[in-house]
Amino acid sequence: xxxxxxxxxxxxxxxxxxxxxxxxxxxxxxxxxxxxxxxxxxxxxxxxxxxxxxxxxxxxxxxxxxxxxxxxxxxxxxxxxxxxxxxxxxxxxxxxxxxxxxxxxxxxxxxxxxxxxxxxxxxxxxxxxxxxxxxxxxxxxxxxxxxxxxxxxxxxxxxxxxxxxxxxxxxxxxxxxxxxxxxxxxxxxxxxxxxxxxxxxxxxxxxxxxxxxxxxxxxxxxxxxxxxxxxxxxxxxxxxxxxxxxxxxxxxxxxxxxxxxxxxxxxxx
Numbered sequence: 001x002x003x004x005x006x007x008x009x010x011x012x013x014x015x016x017x018x019x020x021x022x023x024x025x026x027x028x029x030x031x032x033x034x035x036x037x038x039x040x041x042x043x044x045x046x047x048x049x050x051x052x053x054x055x056x057x058x059x060x061x062x063x064x065x066x067x068x069x070x071x072x073x074x075x076x077x078x079x080x081x082x083x084x085x086x087x088x089x090x091x092x093x094x095x096x097x098x099x100x101x102x103x104x105x106x107x108x109x110x111x112x113x114x115x116x117x118x119x120x121x122x123x124x125x126x127x128x129x130x131x132x133x134x135x136x137x138x139x140x141x142x143x144x145x146x147x148x149x150x151x152x153x154x155x156x157x158x159x160x161x162x163x164x165x166x167x168x169x170x171x172x173x174x175x176x177x178x179x180x181x182x183x184x185x186x187x188x189x190x191x192x193x194x195x196x197x198x199x200x201x202x203x204x205x206x207x208x209x210x211x212x213x214x215x216x217x218x219x220x221x222x223x224x225x226x227x228x229x230x231x232x233x234x235x236x237x238x239x240x241x242x243x244x245x246x247x248x249x250x251x252x253x254x255x256x257x258x259x260x261x262x263x264x265x266x267x268x269x
Contacts, residue, residue, distance in 0.1 A: 017238075
């Protein structure tokens with residue numbers, strides 16, 4: 001729920017970029033040797049049209065990286081903003097418990113404490129599928145109990161103010177939970193990442209082919225720089241897409257919810 005990844009995939013981004021780095025080095029070397037082979041056999045015709053194809057492939061790779069990176073960064077920020085919005089909705093709903101009769105308030109306040117703790121537990125257990133499912137089930141149970149006590153409290157309180165002022169923010173609070181779930185699972189189709197990998201390898205092959213012109217030696221600095229730049233960019237994209245697993249994390253934004261929970265005081269059991 002927090003990242004869309006399952007157990008065993010926590011280090012997928014690292015494994016993927018390391019494999020891509022090695023594959024790009026291999027493609028650069030294969031392309032270089034192919035270039036040497038064809039130029040040795042027919043040096044006059046091997047470069048015709050190559051520059052145009054290289055430019056088209058690299059332009060397509062750059063365009064796809066730009067769009068994918070932009071989308072990942074946008075979704076990363078959107079997920080952080082949703083945490084803030086959920087915290088605001090919970091805080092507003094909690095304050096409006098004061099509209100209920102004094103007898104109905106203690107149980108509902110405790111329900112809010114339990115609900116916020118359950119919501120925090122969901123995102124604390126994203127690495128363990130069993131704990132994650134248990135936390136999701138517990139949060140759903142807390143939501144149902146909170147709603148039941150809200151209905152009972154508003155029914156026992158005279159006037160329309162409790163119904164019109166308390167129920168809407170609670171509905172918004174529940175809606176934000178659903179919105180966060182959907183946002184955490186929003187990622188580009190896997191074919192996009194497959195296309196990125198394919199284009200990176202294709203560009204490596206053509207770049208290696210072009211490097212064969214003029215001399216026989218390897219251009220090690222350019223090979224390492226190109227492979228490193230592309231694979232690091234792919235890693236950052238994956239890290240932003242799954243922000244509870246890698247280096248770029250939104251866990252710190254959860255402190256907003258923790259502060260809301262702290263403002264509700266200790267639990268009364």
